[in-house]
Amino acid sequence: MKNIEHVWTILCDKSVIDKETNNISLFNLIETLTLNPEKKQFKSLSVDVNLQLVTRIKRPLGVTKGIKNIYIKVDFLSPKKESKLSFEKEFTISQKDITNLRIVNNIKNIIVEKEGEYEFVVSVKEIRNEDYEKIGRYPLSIVISKN
Helix, strand or coil, X not given: CCCCEEEEEEEEEEEEECCCCCCEEEEEECCEEEECXXXXXXCCEEEEEEEEEEEEEECCCCCCCCCCEEEEEEEEECXXXXXEEEEEEEEXXXXXXXXXXXXXXXXXXXXXXXXXXXXXXXXXXXXXXXXXXXXXXXXXXXXXCCC
16 A cells, blocks of 8 residues: 555554653564363364554655545454454544554454464555555464363
């Protein structure tokens, strides 16, 4: 997307923004989630996770056009690339001088079918009726405990 650049996306337990410096601290970054379900055989498992997916986007250098609305979509994909969770948010940016935006998405629950590499895919658009453009992804390994 020419007016929006993805800088990073991180999955963590918690994030805190310092009010004086506006810097963000990310705690306990998550790359692998080990699950120990009561039933070892399941078709689909709903897992309470209470995590945060934090994304930083910015305007590329030289872009002076003010972006009024940004629509963010996050999809949680299974190893088969099937969507297991999807949500959208709209942000209004009223100041033209804002060049950096951090978006904190609280993830309370995920759906898991089996062990493997899942991923969060971040997509954006500027106009409500246009298609989303994928700008970032964050892989998450799911391990099912054998105990």
